[in-house]
Amino acid sequence: MSTGLLQPSYVVLDTKNSRRWLFLLGLLHRFWIVDLRSTTHNAHYGASSPHSISKTVLGPAIEAEGYSVNNLTILNLILHIFGPLSERQMMWAVILLQIFCCSAAFFIRYQLVHLVY
Amino acid sequence: MYMALLSIFCTNAINILAGINGIEVGQSIIICGAMIINNCVNLFTPEHTKHLYSLNMMIPLLGVMTGLFVHNKYVGSLVQFDDTKQTSRYPASVFVGDTFCYFAGMTIAVTGVLSHSSKTVLLFFIPQILNFLYSLPQLIGLIPCPRHRLPRYALVYISVHLLTKNTGWT
Numbered sequence: 001m002s003t004g005l006l007q008p009s010y011v012v013l014d015t016k017n018s019r020r021w022l023f024l025l026g027l028l029h030r031f032w033i034v035d036l037r038s039t040t041h042n043a044h045y046g047a048s049s050p051h052s053i054s055k056t057v058l059g060p061a062i063e064a065e066g067y068s069v070n071n072l073t074i075l076n077l078i079l080h081i082f083g084p085l086s087e088r089q090m091m092w093a094v095i096l097l098q099i100f101c102c103s104a105a106f107f108i109r110y111q112l113v114h115l116v117y
Numbered sequence: 118m119y120m121a122l123l124s125i126f127c128t129n130a131i132n133i134l135a136g137i138n139g140i141e142v143g144q145s146i147i148i149c150g151a152m153i154i155n156n157c158v159n160l161f162t163p164e165h166t167k168h169l170y171s172l173n174m175m176i177p178l179l180g181v182m183t184g185l186f187v188h189n190k191y192v193g194s195l196v197q198f199d200d201t202k203q204t205s206r207y208p209a210s211v212f213v214g215d216t217f218c219y220f221a222g223m224t225i226a227v228t229g230v231l232s233h234s235s236k237t238v239l240l241f242f243i244p245q246i247l248n249f250l251y252s253l254p255q256l257i258g259l260i261p262c263p264r265h266r267l268p269r270y271a272l273v274y275i276s277v278h279l280l281t282k283n284t285g286w287t
Contacts, residue, residue, distance in 0.1 A: 009266060011260065013260065014261065073252055075137065087137055094143065095140070095147060105240035105241050109240055
């Protein structure tokens with residue numbers, strides 16, 4: 001059974017090195033740039049949520065104090081901002097982003113040319 | 118040196134912003150179309166030869182990609198999902214892998230370099246640049262990087278949510 005909707009995927013911050021950046025990620029989370037989750041957070045996203053990943057794969061020690069963050073791609077960022085989308089909506093979202101950015105590129109190229117080149 | 122970096126960037130930038138039916142081809146089509154518009158605007162300026170060259174490369178590429186896009190979006194059998202009544206044509210009849218991403222990226226990069234408009238081409242890659250900058254913490258290893266970073270399908274979203282809510286099982 002599937003809803004046909006896409007949602008962001010998450011990576012568990014299990015290394016010491018990544019824990020060091022937790023403060024910064026928390027700050028970015030406030031501005032909706034990343035989605036930082038505590039893995040003790042209620043498991044909204046079903047069987048393959050970071051919660052159960054950390055419990056089954058990494059053991060209960062991690063799970064107790066675990067954090068996870070969405071994988072840092074703009075696909076996941078779009079899904080984080082606009083909520084779960086179907087694959088078709090996702091495709092048009094990316095294409096619209098590309099069209100918008102290309103229009104911005106034309107503006108930079110022909111209006112702000114003295115600033116860039 | 119700069120040319121080498123540009124061609125490496127363009128190929129891999131399209132490749133890492135990929136994984137959902139239609140988006141690799143879709144974004145390449147938009148970039149390609151933007152380059153064609155840019156060339157047409159400059160066609161009657163003194164430096165028209167390089168834009169003519171660029172058009173020679175880009176118009177066939179656009180045609181090829183439009184044909185691919187039709188088959189790549191969602192052409193398979195129609196599937197209706199249980200919970201949300203979302204319909205989707207799954208799977209696509211043509212999947213693009215590294216081969217298409219490298220082909221499109223390299224064609225665009227080489228055209229940009231040979232027609233001396235590599236900076237303009239790079240401007241059209243703004244979403245890919247943003248994606249690269251956003252991925253940088255994972256790419257250089259500050260944050261663990263799994264092999265696949267694609268969005269996932271929401272499986273049994275509603276039922277598990279109700280289960281956890283009703284039983285208090287977290």
